[in-house]
Amino acid sequence: MTLAxxxxxxxxxxxxxxxGRRCGRCGQSKAFRTYFEMKPRCDVCGYSFEREExxxxxxxxVNIAVCEAWFFLLFIGTVLLTLPDIAWTPLLLIGLVTNGLLPVAFYPFSKTIWMALDLYAHPLETGEG
Ligand SMILES: [Zn+2]
Known part of the structure; x- marks a missing residue:
């Protein structure tokens, strides 16, 4: 399948x-007040970031998929690069640390990426938002 x-x-x-952690509708305003605190609506277009409960x-x-993809790449990369004596201890330590930190660090991005993808798949209808 190819897209137009x-x-x-x-x-x-x-x-x-x-x-860019920006509004998924206009892209003009940052969606977060601080690294972890999201604004309720866009400063520029007024779009309410939470469309429904x-x-x-x-x-x-999105966050889980990115973390799972990271660990998959780490696991496969480590196994392939260290065959036949697989470096299990470094793999375990790096995996534990990164799988603990990545979901926290990626949290704001997961929200704005989800918002952007949702608006791409379900554009606003007239009067909505
Ligand atoms: Zn906006």
Whole structure:
């Protein structure tokens, strides 16, 4: 399946907003007041960041997916690079530390990436937001 060029540009633009921790609608304003404290709505366009109750479950899925992908790459990379004597102890230590820190550090990004992806898949309807 290939996406039309305007569709991939739209997705790339939304992902830039998400990775920049910006409003998923306008991309003009930061979505976070501090590193961990999210604003309730956009300073520029007024978009309410929580569209419905339970909205941030998708952000949790984004965060878990990134952490699982990181550990998968770490595991496969370590095993392939250290065969036949696999470095289990460094793998365990690095895995424990990074899997403890990554979900916390990635938390704000997971929320804005989720918001951007959600707005890409479900654009606002007239009068919504
Ligand atoms: Zn905005």
């Amino acid at each position: 060029p305007e569709t991939t540009r739209g997705l790339a633009r939304q992902l830039r907003k998400g990775f 339970g909205y941030w479950t998708g952000a949790m899925i």
